[in-house]
Amino acid sequence: MDKKELYGLIGFVLSSRNRVQVLKAINEDYKMPSEIGRELDMNFALVSYSLSTLKSKKLVRCLNENASKGRVYVCTPLGLEILNNILKKID
Template sequence: MQEIKLYELLGYVKISPYRTNTLKSIGKDIKMPSEIARDININTSQVSAALSDLKKQKLVICVNEEVRKGRLYKCTELGLEVLENIK
C-alpha cells in the first residue's frame, strides 16, 4: 500500500478512541459487537458506529451480513496493516 494512504487511514483511526479500540479489540479474531463493547467497556451503539466507520474505509468486514442478529466482524488485510502501525 502507498505510504500516504496508510498514513491517512492511520490518522482516521487514531483520531477516534472508539475506532482505535474497536480495531484493537478485533485484532486477528472474529467478534460480535457485544463482545467488542464488553472488551473495551463502551456501549454497543458506539461500537456499531465505529464498525460502520471502519467498514466504509474497508478496514473491517462483516462475515455474515445476511443475519440480523449475531453479526461477526473481522479485520481486513488493510485493517491489520493499519493495526500493526497503531500498537
C-alpha cells in the first residue's frame, strides 16, 4: 500500500469519531457489536453503521458472517496498521 492510500484510510477513519472509537474498542481482540456499544455507551445502530463502513474498507471483518445474531468482529492487519498510525498521532 502506498502512502496516498494509507493516508486516505487514516483520513477516512479520523473523519468519524465513532469509527475511531469502534476501531480502538476492537483493537487486537474480537468483539460483538453489543459489547462495543456497552463499552463505548454508543447506540447499537451507530456501532453497526461504523462496523459496516469499516468493513467496506477492509479494516474489520466479521468472523461469522452467516450468523443472524452474535456476529463477532476483528480488526484486519490493515485495520491494526491504520489504528496504530492514528494512535501514534494522538499520543
